[in-house]
Amino acid sequence: MKYFFTQAVALVLALTFASCSKKQEIGIPVGQFASLTGAQATFGQSTDKGVQLALEEINSAGGVLGQPIRLITKDNQSKPGETSTAVRELITRDKVVALIGEVASGRSLEAAPIAQRNGIPMISPASTNEKVTETGDHIFRVCFIDPFQGTVCAKFARKLGATKAAVLVDVSKDYSLGLAKSFKKEFEAEGGTITGQQSYSGGDKDFSAQLTAIKGANPEVVFLPAYYTEAPLIIRQARQLGITVPFIGGDGWDSPELAQVGGAAVEGCYFSNHFSNQSNDPKVMAFVQSYRKKYGDDPDAMVALGYDALYLLVDAMKRAGTTDPAKVTAAIASTMDFPGITGKITLDEHRNPTKPAVMLQIKNGKFSFMESVSP
Ligand code: PHE
DSSP states (O other): OHHHHHHHHHHHHHHHHHHHHHHTOOSEEEEEEEOOSSTTHHHHHHHHHHHHHHHHHHHHTTOBTTBOEEEEEEEOTTOTTHHHHHHHHHHHTSOOSEEEOOSSHHHHHHHHHHHHHHTOOEEESSOOOTHHHHTOTTEEESSOOHHHHHHHHHHHHHHTTOSEEEEEEETTOHHHHHHHHHHHHHHHHTTOEEOOOEEEOTTOOOOHHHHHHHHHHOOSEEEOOOOTTTHHHHHHHHHHTTOOSOEEEOGGGOSHHHHHHHGGGGTTOEEEESOOTTOOOHHHHHHHHHHHHHHSSOOOHHHHHHHHHHHHHHHHHHHHTSOOHHHHHHHHHTOOSEEETTEEEOBOTTSOBOOOEEEEEEETTEEEEEEEEOO
16 A cells, blocks of 8 residues: 555656646747648648748757747648647647748638737748738738739739630638639739639539530630649649640649649649749758758748748847747837848738749649749
C-alpha cells in the first residue's frame, strides 16, 4: 500500500512537472492554421514550407527581441468548421500572440472573427477575397485582392483579342464568386461581352451540362476562377467536348497538381499569380535557391507568401519592441515598403497591400512567366 502511494505521488509529481515544463517552453508563440491535409492540401503544405523556411532563418539569426519564434501549427484538414476549432485552441490554450493563415478565403473568413474578437493580429498569406480584411482592424494580408486580380485577368483576355468570354464559377467559394464578379465588370468595361455564364459547386466531378452550354455560347476565352482541385478536371472535360479556346484562371490554379492532372488539356492556358519562381530579381533568385536547398523542388506562390507573412510579422514585432498583441497589431498596420519576396508591401487603411500580379502560361507542364502587371 505504502509502495503504491509513493508511486502515485511520483506520478502526480511527474505530471505536474510535465505540464510546468510545457508552460515554460521558450520562445514567442505564433500560431499557424493551414490545410496540411484534405482536399486542398497543397495550399497548406506550400504555405507551411515558406513559413518554416522563414522561421529557420529568423531563429538562426537570433530570433526577435532576444527570443526565438515558437511556431505552433494546426491542420484544419481543408474542412469547414475545423479552422474555428484550431484558431480557438491556438488563442486560448497555446496563447499565441499572432496568427498566420489561411490560403483559402473561405477559411480565412472563418478564422478572422475569432482573431478579431480576441484582439489577436492575423495575417493571411494568400486569401484574396475582399471581405477577409473587412472583418476588422486585426486582420491583415500580404497578397493583393481579387478586385485587382480579376481586372488583370480581364485585361489580359482582351489583350489576347477576346471579345466574348464565358465564365464558369464555383458558387461554394467566396473566392470564386468575388473573382468572377471583378472579371466580368472589367471585361465589359473594356468593351467585351460575357456569354454563357455557368456555375458548379466545389467537389463536383461532372461538368458536361455547363460545358455544353458554354460551347453553345461560342466564347473566345473561358474564365475559370476555380481551385486546382477542379480546374484541370473541368478543362479536360471541355477539351473532350471540343472546346479548344484558352481557359484563364486566377491564383487558385497554383499547384503542381494542375499540370499533373490536366496534362495536355491545360497546355497553353493562363493564370494570374503572386509570384514567378522564374524571376531574375536577385532577391527572388536567392530565395528560390535556399528553398531548393531545403526542399529539393521549386517554390510556388504560397511558399513565397507564407515566407513574407512571417517576416512581415517579425518586422512588426521589432518595430513594436514588444510581443503585446495590441502593439503588434498597430505595428503591422503601419507597415511601409516592407521588402517581400512577392513585392514591396505597404498596408493601406483597409490592411491590404497594393502589389503587382504576374501572368503565367502552362507550357510543357511548367508555369512559365509571361508578364508582370502593376496596379
Ligand atoms: N487566393 C485564393 C483564395 O483567396 C487562395 C490562393 C492563393 C490559392 C494563392 C493559390 C495561390 O481563396
